[in-house]
Amino acid sequence: MSATELRAKDEQSLKAELIELRKQQFKLRMQYSMGQSTRNHEFSRIRKDIARIKTVLNEMSRA
Incomplete structure (x- = not known):
């Protein structure tokens, strides 16, 4: 998601997102720690x- 798309949204929707x-991020971290996830690239995208x-x-x- 780009910053221009985010600037078009209101504050409430941004907080919900x-x-x-x-x-x-939490779910992915838990899956990774248990060895269930192989989607390591998602960490940086979400961050x-x-x-x-x-x-x-x-x-x-x-x-």
Whole structure:
């Protein structure tokens, strides 16, 4: 998801998406620790998406 797409959304939907991404990150981390997941590339994708959302939320709060 790009930052321009995120900037078009409102604050509530961004917060909901942030919560959903954190849940996905937790599930993926648990699967990886139990040896069930082979999707290691998802770690960095989810982490970067979380950072993008937090950046846009910070921009909104400062504006």
